[in-house]
Amino acid sequence: MLLNCDIGESYGAWTMGLDDQVMPFIDQANIACGFHASDPLVMHNTVRLALQHKVALGAHPAYPDLQGFGRRPMVCSPEEIHAMVLYQVGALSQIAAAQGGRLSYVKPHGALYNDMMRNEAVLRAILGALSQTADKLALMAMTTANNQSLKALCAEYEIELLLEAFADRAYDEEGYIISRSHPGAVHNDADVILQQVMAIARGDAIQTVTGKPLYLEADTLCVHGDNPESVAAVRFIRQALTEKLA
Amino acid sequence: MLLNCDIGESYGAWTMGLDDQVMPFIDQANIACGFHASDPLVMHNTVRLALQHKVALGAHPAYPDLQGFGRRPMVCSPEEIHAMVLYQVGALSQIAAAQGGRLSYVKPHGALYNDMMRNEAVLRAILGALSQTADKLALMAMTTANNQSLKALCAEYEIELLLEAFADRAYDEEGYIISRSHPGAVHNDADVILQQVMAIARGDAIQTVTGKPLYLEADTLCVHGDNPESVAAVRFIRQALTEKLA
Amino acid sequence: MLLNCDIGESYGAWTMGLDDQVMPFIDQANIACGFHASDPLVMHNTVRLALQHKVALGAHPAYPDLQGFGRRPMVCSPEEIHAMVLYQVGALSQIAAAQGGRLSYVKPHGALYNDMMRNEAVLRAILGALSQTADKLALMAMTTANNQSLKALCAEYEIELLLEAFADRAYDEEGYIISRSHPGAVHNDADVILQQVMAIARGDAIQTVTGKPLYLEADTLCVHGDNPESVAAVRFIRQALTEKLA
Amino acid sequence: MLLNCDIGESYGAWTMGLDDQVMPFIDQANIACGFHASDPLVMHNTVRLALQHKVALGAHPAYPDLQGFGRRPMVCSPEEIHAMVLYQVGALSQIAAAQGGRLSYVKPHGALYNDMMRNEAVLRAILGALSQTADKLALMAMTTANNQSLKALCAEYEIELLLEAFADRAYDEEGYIISRSHPGAVHNDADVILQQVMAIARGDAIQTVTGKPLYLEADTLCVHGDNPESVAAVRFIRQALTEKLA
Numbered sequence: 001m002l003l004n005c006d007i008g009e010s011y012g013a014w015t016m017g018l019d020d021q022v023m024p025f026i027d028q029a030n031i032a033c034g035f036h037a038s039d040p041l042v043m044h045n046t047v048r049l050a051l052q053h054k055v056a057l058g059a060h061p062a063y064p065d066l067q068g069f070g071r072r073p074m075v076c077s078p079e080e081i082h083a084m085v086l087y088q089v090g091a092l093s094q095i096a097a098a099q100g101g102r103l104s105y106v107k108p109h110g111a112l113y114n115d116m117m118r119n120e121a122v123l124r125a126i127l128g129a130l131s132q133t134a135d136k137l138a139l140m141a142m143t144t145a146n147n148q149s150l151k152a153l154c155a156e157y158e159i160e161l162l163l164e165a166f167a168d169r170a171y172d173e174e175g176y177i178i179s180r181s182h183p184g185a186v187h188n189d190a191d192v193i194l195q196q197v198m199a200i201a202r203g204d205a206i207q208t209v210t211g212k213p214l215y216l217e218a219d220t221l222c223v224h225g226d227n228p229e230s231v232a233a234v235r236f237i238r239q240a241l242t243e244k245l246a
Numbered sequence: 247m248l249l250n251c252d253i254g255e256s257y258g259a260w261t262m263g264l265d266d267q268v269m270p271f272i273d274q275a276n277i278a279c280g281f282h283a284s285d286p287l288v289m290h291n292t293v294r295l296a297l298q299h300k301v302a303l304g305a306h307p308a309y310p311d312l313q314g315f316g317r318r319p320m321v322c323s324p325e326e327i328h329a330m331v332l333y334q335v336g337a338l339s340q341i342a343a344a345q346g347g348r349l350s351y352v353k354p355h356g357a358l359y360n361d362m363m364r365n366e367a368v369l370r371a372i373l374g375a376l377s378q379t380a381d382k383l384a385l386m387a388m389t390t391a392n393n394q395s396l397k398a399l400c401a402e403y404e405i406e407l408l409l410e411a412f413a414d415r416a417y418d419e420e421g422y423i424i425s426r427s428h429p430g431a432v433h434n435d436a437d438v439i440l441q442q443v444m445a446i447a448r449g450d451a452i453q454t455v456t457g458k459p460l461y462l463e464a465d466t467l468c469v470h471g472d473n474p475e476s477v478a479a480v481r482f483i484r485q486a487l488t489e490k491l492a
Numbered sequence: 493m494l495l496n497c498d499i500g501e502s503y504g505a506w507t508m509g510l511d512d513q514v515m516p517f518i519d520q521a522n523i524a525c526g527f528h529a530s531d532p533l534v535m536h537n538t539v540r541l542a543l544q545h546k547v548a549l550g551a552h553p554a555y556p557d558l559q560g561f562g563r564r565p566m567v568c569s570p571e572e573i574h575a576m577v578l579y580q581v582g583a584l585s586q587i588a589a590a591q592g593g594r595l596s597y598v599k600p601h602g603a604l605y606n607d608m609m610r611n612e613a614v615l616r617a618i619l620g621a622l623s624q625t626a627d628k629l630a631l632m633a634m635t636t637a638n639n640q641s642l643k644a645l646c647a648e649y650e651i652e653l654l655l656e657a658f659a660d661r662a663y664d665e666e667g668y669i670i671s672r673s674h675p676g677a678v679h680n681d682a683d684v685i686l687q688q689v690m691a692i693a694r695g696d697a698i699q700t701v702t703g704k705p706l707y708l709e710a711d712t713l714c715v716h717g718d719n720p721e722s723v724a725a726v727r728f729i730r731q732a733l734t735e736k737l738a
Numbered sequence: 739m740l741l742n743c744d745i746g747e748s749y750g751a752w753t754m755g756l757d758d759q760v761m762p763f764i765d766q767a768n769i770a771c772g773f774h775a776s777d778p779l780v781m782h783n784t785v786r787l788a789l790q791h792k793v794a795l796g797a798h799p800a801y802p803d804l805q806g807f808g809r810r811p812m813v814c815s816p817e818e819i820h821a822m823v824l825y826q827v828g829a830l831s832q833i834a835a836a837q838g839g840r841l842s843y844v845k846p847h848g849a850l851y852n853d854m855m856r857n858e859a860v861l862r863a864i865l866g867a868l869s870q871t872a873d874k875l876a877l878m879a880m881t882t883a884n885n886q887s888l889k890a891l892c893a894e895y896e897i898e899l900l901l902e903a904f905a906d907r908a909y910d911e912e913g914y915i916i917s918r919s920h921p922g923a924v925h926n927d928a929d930v931i932l933q934q935v936m937a938i939a940r941g942d943a944i945q946t947v948t949g950k951p952l953y954l955e956a957d958t959l960c961v962h963g964d965n966p967e968s969v970a971a972v973r974f975i976r977q978a979l980t981e982k983l984a
Contacts, residue, residue, distance in 0.1 A: 013775075013807035014752035037751075039310075039805050040329035064285075066804070067556055067777050068566070069751035074557075075565045075603075083286035083341065090340020091333040098332050098378035111567075132344035259529075259561035260506035283505075285559050310805055311812075312558070313531050315505035319813045320806070321849075357813075531802075532821035556777075575778035578836050579829040586828020587821065590870035624836035 001201040001241055002220040003234065004028035004107070004140065004164060006060060008046030009037040022225030023049055025238040028056045030107045030140070033088035036062035036070025040095065047096045057101050058140060061088035062109035070110035081112070081125035089133060105162055106130055107140035117142055120153070127157035138162050143218050145175030165218035167197050167237055170209045175216060178209055190236060197221060197237050198244060247447040247487055248466040249480065250274035250353070250386065250410060252306060254292030255283040268471030269295055271484040274302045276353045276386070279334035282308035282316025286341065293342045303342050304386065307334035308355035316356035327358070327371035335379060351408055352376055353386035363388055366399070373403035384408050389464050391421030411464035413443050413483055416455045421462060424455055436482060443467060443483050444490060493693040493733055494712040495726065496520035496599070496632065496656060498552060500538030501529040514717030515541055517730040520548045522599045522632070525580035528554035528562025532587065539588045549593050550632065553580035554601035562602035573604070573617035581625060597654055598622055599632035609634055612645070619649035630654050635710050637667030657710035659689050659729055662701045667708060670701055682728060689713060689729050690736060739939040739979055740958040741972065742766035742845070742878065742902060744798060746784030747775040760963030761787055763976040766794045768845045768878070771826035774800035774808025778833065785834045795839050796878065799826035800847035808848035819850070819863035827871060843900055844868055845878035855880055858891070865895035876900050881956050883913030903938050903956035905975055906931050908947045913954060916947055928974060935959060935975050936982060 007029040009016040016037065023029070029050040032038035038046070050057055061084065062070030076084070085106070093103050108116050108126060115122045130137050136159060141150060143163035154161040168187045169177040178185040187193050199206045200221065205213035223237060224230040253275040255262040262283065269275070275296040278284035284292070296303055307330065308316030322330070331352070339349050354362050354372060361368045376383050384406035387396060393409060400407040414433045415423040424431040433439050445452045446467065451459035469483060470476040499521040501508040508529065515521070521542040524530035530538070542549055553576065554562030568576070577598070585595050600608050600618060607614045622629050630652035633642060639655060646653040660679045661669040670677040679685050691698045692713065697705035715729060716722040745767040747754040754775065761767070767788040770776035776784070788795055799822065800808030814822070823844070831841050846854050846864060853860045868875050876898035879888060885901060892899040906925045907915040916923040925931050937944045938959065943951035961975060962968040 011749075011752060012805045013809075014749060014754055016752055034333065040333035041326050043333065044325075044329040064559055065557075065566070067750045068568075071751075073565075073567045074560070076560075079290075080287050083290040086340045086344050087280065087286035087289065087337040090343075091337040093340060094332045094336020094379065095329065097336075097380060098375070129344070133340065134343060257503075257506060258559045259563075260503060260508055262506055311803075313504040313802055314812070314814075317505075319811075320803075321811045322806075526825065532825035533818050535825065536817075536821040571782075572779050575782040575833065578832045579772065579778035579781065582832020582835075583825040583829040586824045586831060586871065589828075589872060590824050590867070621836070625832065626835060 001218070002027040003223050003238060004030055004058070004220045005223050005225050005234070006030045006032070006109070007050065007225065008032045008042055010042050011037050011039055011066065016226075018225050018227065018231050019046065019049060021231045022223075022234055023053045023055060025234045026055055026223065028058055028105070028140075028220060030058045030060040030109070031092055032060050032109070033062070033092050035064045035084065035088055036066065036109055040091075043092060043095050047092075047099055047101055051099055051101050056104045057092075057096050058105040058107050059089045059092045059103055059137070060107055060109045061085050061112065063112050070112065073111045073115065078121050078125035081122060082129045085126055085129035086132065089129070089137065102135065103137055104135070105138040105140050107164075113142070123153055127153060127159050130159050131157045136160070140164055140220065142177075143175065143216050145173070145214060145216075147217060162219045163217055164220045164222050165200050165216045167221045167223055168193050168233070171206065171214055171216070173208050173210055173212050173214065175214055184209060190233065193233060194236065194240055197240060201241060247464070248273040249469050249484060250276055250304070250466045251469050251471050251480070252276045252278070252355070253296065253471070254278045254288055256288050257283050257285055257312065263471050264473070264477050265292065265295060265471060267477045268469075268480055269299045269301055271480045272301055272469065274304055274351070274386075274466060276304045276306040276355070277338055278306050278355070279308070279338050281310045281330065281334055282312065282355050286337075289338060289341050293338075293345055293347055297345055297347050302350045303338075303347050304351040304353050305335045305338045305349055305383070306353055306355045307331050307358065309358050316358065319357045319361065324367050324371035327368055328375045331372055331375035332378065335375070335383065348381065349383055350381070351384040351386050353410075359388070369399055373399060373405050376405050377403045382406070386410055386466065388423075389421065389462050391419070391460060391462075393463060408465045409463055410466045410468050411446050411462045413467045413469055414439050414479070417452065417460055417462070419454050419456055419458050419460065421460055430455060436479065439479060440482070440486055444486060447487060493710070494519040495715050495730060496522055496550070496712045497715050497717050497726070498522045498524070498601070499542065499717065500524045500534055502534050503529050503531055503558065509717050510719065510723050511538065511541060511717060513723045514715075514726055515545045515547060517726045518547055518715065520550055520597070520712060522550045522552040522601070523584055524552050524601070525554070525584050527556045527576065527580055528558065528601050532583075535584060535587050539584075539591055539593055543591055543593050548596045549584075549588050550597040550599050551581045551584045551595055551629070552599055552601045553577050553604065555604050562604065565603045565607065570613050570617035573614055574621045577618055577621035578624065581621070581629065594627065595629055596627070597630040597632050599656075605634070615645055619645060619651050622651050623649045628652070632656055632712065634669075635667065635708050637665070637706060637708075639709060654711045655709055656712045656714050657692050657708045659713045659715055660685050660725070663698065663706055663708075665700050665702055665704050665706065667706055676701060682725065685725060686728065686732055690732060693733060739956070740765040741961050741976060742768055742796070742958045743961050743963050743972070744768045744770070744847070745788065745963065746770045746780055748780050749775050749777055749804065755963050756965070756969050757784065757787060757963060759969045760961075760972055761791045761793060763972045764793055764961065766796055766843070766958060768796045768798040768847070769830055770798050770847070771800070771830050773802045773822065773826055774804065774847055778829075781830060781833050785830075785837055785839055789837055789839050794842045795830075795834050796843040796845050797827045797830045797841055797875070798845055798847045799823050799850065801850050808850065811849045811853065816859050816863035819860055820867045823864055823867035824870065827867070827875065840873065841875055842873070843876040843878050845902075851880070861891055865891060865897050868897050869895045874898070878902055878958065880915075881913065881954050883911070883952060883954075885955060900957045901955055902958045902960050903954045905935050905959045905961055906971070909944065909952055909954075911946050911948055911950050911952065913952055922947060928971065931971060932974070932978055935978060939979060
């Protein structure tokens with residue numbers, strides 16, 4: 001079970017996230033590419049930090065919306081999405097290559113991620129872009145109770161799929177995470193988070209908000225490095241995974 | 247003697263340049279990368295057009311200034327310039343690769359081009375970036391009466407240098423083009439343009455604004471596709487080069 | 493019956509629309525405010541042109557999306573919409589005041605306009621902003637077969653409503669314009685356009701795409717100055733309104 | 739002696755500055771207007787906070803450069819500067835008016851501020867814009883050893899001048915602050931800061947970096963709310979000014 005984290009979300013004079021503190025504990029860095037956050041110099045520095053810690057490099061492309069941090073749903077055509085994913089992946093890829101690094105996967109960000117999970121045309125636009133990269137970059141996407149159609153589409157484009165689950169989010173019966181606007185959507189209790197992490201890691205069921213068992217197939221867990229509390233949670237999760245799964 | 251032209255400078259809903267009309271007559275397309283003009287979809291369509299006409303693909307990176315079209319001098323650090331060149335080159339490179347194309351050179355745009363010609367730190371930042379590209383992309387830069395230090399720096403970074411002259415611009419005795427703000431800076435007479443083109447192509451001297459002879463070493467001539475008149479001039483230059491040099 | 497037109501949609505080095513050609517024939521200029529098009533200098537020049545022709549000044553605020561020309565639906569909170577409308581109205585208002593002009597109305601642009609017509613929270617956010625302007629600027633919105641709720645909301649905020657109809661667009665039975673993606677959505681035949689204009693101006697019914705009669709209450713007709721054909725249509729409409737209604 | 743502070747420099751999801759902590763101790767808030775920092779909603783919230791604390795509202799316009807935080811020198815024409823100042827002042831003015839507030843002054847930001855101090859054409863462009871505001875907004879500018887020409891130009895445009903000195907910056911003999919790139923440019927010792935503040939407030943000489951006495955005429959002192967240390971310094975300065983000048 002790997003840990004992935006959104007990284008490199010500073011922009012110009014603005015700093016966001018405790019990247020240097022969380023980097024030692026994660027396996028995969030979802031690196032912002034300048035459309036929802038970051039700029040070329042921030043990307044350069046972020047790649048350097050990730051390479052120092054031998055963390056896998058992933059592109060984290062988004063809709064072009066700095067002001068809205070890529071979280072605002074925006075209606076873009078499949079052609080626009082295809083081109084914007086290639087653009088962002090290419091930019092990060094070149095900055096990484098300049099330091100001897102290679103990207104290994106792509107995780108769409110924010111509203112683009114959500115749209116990809118619900119709209120097949122968006123998913124196909126992204127997969128089409130990935131299938132045109134030299135390394136056939138893998139796609140990181142959300143695991144749910146039923147990953148059949150997601151897997152089928154990735155297979156159609158010959159793209160490896162990395163399924164991610166969330167350590168600190170409550171799930172509904174279909175395996176979708178509960179919207180942050182609902183109470184109880186985010187787990188804050190360390191024991192609850194740990195229990196969910198270990199269940200997913202062992203292949204056991206977690207409990208949905210309605211109290212039903214839910215089995216989630218996952219390759220990686222999404223964690224956060226926004227603040228000292230979330231960094232502490234990542235250290236805690238990393239330690240638990242290392243010790244208890246050993 | 248090749249012909250190069252700034253291409254792909256539309257942006258979103260705004261159209262600029264008669265790309266499809268000028269493309270058949272040029273050898274090298276300086277393709278905007280989204281910082282002074284263009285966006286991912288425009289870049290995709292521009293690459294397609296260039297590939298159809300077997301025109302060499304060049305990246306045309308700029309300062310991040312859409313509103314000023316990259317023409318406003320902007321003080322950026324060498325680290326920023328290094329990263330922004332890699333970013334833009336990488337973005338275009340990936341969009342080109344998705345269609346089976348490869349970049350062969352980089353021509354900085356506007357204020358970045360001017361700053362590169364006058365400020366060694368800027369030139370080094372750009373050369374350093376190019377030396378980190380997989381294909382060691384060539385640099386297209388302005389020829390003057392004395393290209394020694396430019397050549398020495400390119401050699402230091404092991405970067406091929408493509409020297410460009412201007413078909414329609416008046417030159418001073420040091421081989422720099424006269425600023426557009428001066429009268430007589432731009433040649434509009436077809437005969438004058440043709441004379442300058444043929445002199446450069448044959449290795450003969452052209453005449454400076456002060457009436458002195460000026461020898462310009464050049465690999466390529468910069469032409470324009472902004473309007474019907476400039477496209478007509480390109481056809482005219484192309485025909486003259488083909489016929490008279492044959 | 494007045495004529496309104498989107499104006500001032502150039503941006504930096506990019507030109508759009510034949511503003512100087514269409515300005516003599518319109519009554520109301522919907523002036524872009526820098527979020528979907530325009531910049532401060534373009535706004536300054538646009539206001540000057542409108543004042544020269546004694547055309548009423550309207551703000552044309554949009555979602556912050558230059559690349560998408562404000563046409564992409566974007567989910568923004570009512571608080572964000574309220575603030576972005578005030579921002580854009582204030583910017584244009586000050587540029588107009590510097591030349592002795594005053595705004596008289598606001599017409600939201602593109603996706604913001606569409607969202608306002610379908611989503612009461614968006615409409616309320618806009619009306620709330622207008623009610624806080626010193627001149628209680630009027631709102632220009634789309635007339636349909638039933639304007640009751642629109643009128644009621646404007647009355648609640650004590651905002652004058654300017655109903656606009658479209659000269660060249662086909663309508664459905666509910667009085668909504670047919671999406672441009674459908675065949676027959678845009679009238680290109682001058683006689684058809686003229687017939688629709690005169691019917692609306694006289695208070696007669698127009699014909700929907702389904703052949704039913706449709707009565708549209710309108711204060712103003714939306715016309716376009718994008719190209720020579722649309723400018724010719726505006727001259728034609730202006731002449732017809734002047735002559736036949738005289 | 740008043741205290742002014744740059745305020746409202748957050749942007750979208752990025753937070754900057756401890757606005758709510760420093761606001762109680764300042765007299766004048768230099769509020770970012772969206773070109774180097776801030777966005778409409780941040781501006782709305784910043785105005786509200788300033789009004790709660792009865793702090794005077796100032797516009798803090800900048801070059802259009804979010805990525806560079808308005809600190810990069812950018813060559814803009816006087817016409818562009820005139821229009822961009824009106825645009826930003828108007829936007830903030832309308833957002834303030836919606837809450838019953840009025841702007842009282844304008845302090846250009848970053849590179850625009852520096853350019854204004856050194857380039858008369860830039861200063862005239864700004865003064866021309868201010869002279870076209872309804873309230874003839876005052877200009878906040880840097881005091882030096884010789885303010886004659888600055889005063890003369892403000893008088894020519896009938897614009898009130900607010901001279902500001904810096905509490906924590908070292909000065910040269912001409913009364914210009916030493917560039918941050920030089921050692922000793924910024925005072926960190928509380929006693930040194932206090933001594934400089936009190937000398938300026940009492941009309942006594944401060945000491946330049948070369949050890950000479952320097953008299954600075956000042957209406958207001960620029961302080962900072964970036965971090966807990968700078969906020970502590972502001973509280974300290976406020977207390978000293980209140981007690982010792984009483």
